[in-house]
Amino acid sequence: MADILFQVTNTIALFSWVLLIVFPYKSWSKKLLFTGVILGFSVLYSFLIIKDFNWSIFQYFSTLQGVTELFGDPLNIVVGWVHYLAFDLLVGLYIARDGEKKGIIQT
Numbered sequence: 001m002a003d004i005l006f007q008v009t010n011t012i013a014l015f016s017w018v019l020l021i022v023f024p025y026k027s028w029s030k031k032l033l034f035t036g037v038i039l040g041f042s043v044l045y046s047f048l049i050i051k052d053f054n055w056s057i058f059q060y061f062s063t064l065q066g067v068t069e070l071f072g073d074p075l076n077i078v079v080g081w082v083h084y085l086a087f088d089l090l091v092g093l094y095i096a097r098d099g100e101k102k103g104i105i106q107t
Contacts, residue, residue, distance in 0.1 A: 041086035
């Protein structure tokens with residue numbers, strides 16, 4: 001399951017970046033990226049975290065060895081990767097909006 005989620009989310013992220021590069025200032029592309037992809041990744045991330053949530057997981061974040069053990073599970077790597085993809089696209093969307101607002105590129 002982790003492999004499939006990894007491949008699907010990567011493919012969606014790739015097409016999202018292409019969309020953001022080709023149509024950075026179109027309102028429909030920004031809406032699709034934010035409400036479709038970024039929120040979709042956020043929901044997936046939340047679901048994956050909540051479905052197997054264990055309070056003892058917090059002990060892993062206090063040391064490098066603990067984080068290394070935490071990411072020994074492929075599904076945990078996918079959870080972290082989905083978080084990264086959502087945040088990265090959100091930053092890209094913010095940069096495009098900021099560039100448009102400051103008139104760096106005319107729409």
